[in-house]
Amino acid sequence: MDKPIIIFGAKGIAQPALEIFNSNEAVVYGFLEEDEKLHGSEINTVPVLGHPEDDGFLKLIGKKTEAFVAVDDAKYRKFIVELLNERRKVQPVNAIHSTAFISSDAAIGHGNFINARVTLGTGTEIGQHCILHTGAIIDHHVKVADYVQIGAGSIINSEVTIEEGAFIGSGATIVSGVTIGKNARIGAGSVVISSVGANETVFGNPAAKIK
Template sequence: MDKPVIILGAKGIAHPALEIFNSNQVIVYGFLDEDEKLHGTEINVVPVLGNPEDDGFLKLIGKKCEAFVAVDDNKYRQFLVQMLNEKRKVQPINAIHKTSYISTDATLGHGNFINAQANIGAGAKLGNHCILHSAAIIDHLAEIGDFVQVGAGSIINAGVVVKEGAFIGSGVVIVSGVTIGKNARVGAGSIVISDVKDGETVFGNPAAPIKK
């Protein structure tokens, strides 16, 4: 990658995203964050320049810089992606740690965060703007929708379908063939042996719906 990167967001996955770009010898120009208290500070000598909606910085994206959205909150992540699409006509780039493994015939979208030791198997499909934390496994032929977050050490087994906006906590195991619905949530350490409905929250071994 020839162009430097501006990272939108300076909390959560922003610091490991910087480490990913550093590990791939990609220059990070700076961070943009809505929290004014962070403006003028640094993360590992890289400055927090200003607000993500500041046109003075946004105008650099697509011409002199690429962009990566390092925001954990899905709604705000979607807002920033849409802003980049509409104002700059660009898609955020992927941040892929050099120690991760991605099969040669896996399919990846745009703007994904793939941390150290993550593994994406043969024929797997990863949508856009997903977050895969350290050592997450997406086994062969699994399908992950847009804006999905998978916690550290979780195992998404072969043929699993995880729909848009779902959250999978750390250390989760989803057995082969299960479907996780849109915007569903799976609590950390759960073992999921049956389908999870859209918007449902499950937890435990075996995972069961949490009553609201």
């Protein structure tokens, strides 16, 4: 990346995001974090500069720096993304670890966190502002909508559709052809053999709905 990056958030995936940018020899200018207790501290020598809504730092975005939103909570992540869209007319950049395997014909939107050893198969479509944790395998022709989070070591088999805001726990397996509905939650280690409706939570092997 030609411009240095400001990371929004200094908790959760923020430090792994810094590692991702370091793995690509990209320069991180600093972090912006709403928790004022962290202001003035450092993460691996990179300073926590101030608040995400501080105009003094926001005005740098797009002109002198790029932005990446490293926020685990989907609602707050969406708030920061909309803030950047409206006030700076920019989209966050992707954070893709240098060890991730991305098929040459996979399609990836803006602002995604793709950690070490993630695999994206041929024809896969990843939306915007998703979080794909270490070692997740996304097989061929999978469609992942915006603001989806997929846990470490999960296996998403071919032709799966994952709708907006869904959460897939670590080590889960989603069998081919299944649809995971909007804002659905899949428990860690679950094996999902049939489609899951919007806002449903499932867990187990085979995964069953939790009321």
